[in-house]
Amino acid sequence: MHEVGIADSIMGITKDVARENGLTRITNITIQIGQFTAIEADALDFAFQLMTKDTPVEGAELVIEKTPLLLRCKKCEGEYSGEIDNLSCPLCGAEDYMILQGREMVVKSISGEKIG
Template sequence: MHELSIATSILEIIKEEAARHNATRVTKIKVAAGALTAVVPESLAFCFGICSRGTLAEGAVLECEVRPVMARCDGCGREFAVEGWSFLCPRCGSSRTRMVSGQELYVDSFEVEQGCG
């Protein structure tokens, strides 16, 4: 299961970052995932719920935002969202386009509760 390994990596990142901020509890995590990663937000949240048990991120809400696949045209410079796997430029019809995003997967931000002192 793809989401389980992703959830584990996210948890590792969160634990490191939380320690750096003296956080005692992580309450909310925002993850950005390009459409090409094929991450299912619900499964990722579910897997994260399982692997964060017993850690400072237990019970944290994981929000996963799926970002569209974007491409840029070499001909006219237009950036566009790729739909239905059509990489043709919607402005000039050129096929000389390159993908600029859609494969990214990262922790965008997260919220913590800090210990006093």
């Protein structure tokens, strides 16, 4: 379950952001996970909740925004939503494409309480 490693990285980023911005309690972490990644959202949320126990991040909501897969065909230059198990162009059938979106694994924003 590599989601533990992913959750650990989110915790690291959160701690840095909290320290740099004087946040004393974290209430929300919004992340973006692409459709074409090897990340299972439920497993990640489970790992995150376990990991945050007894930390200033405990109780924070992990909002996972899933970004759909979007590709561009290099032959006909059409853009299309690929199927995860078939990335070929549905417009012209070409198997030559670039992924425009769907590989994201990003911490988008962090919300927390600050004194003053």
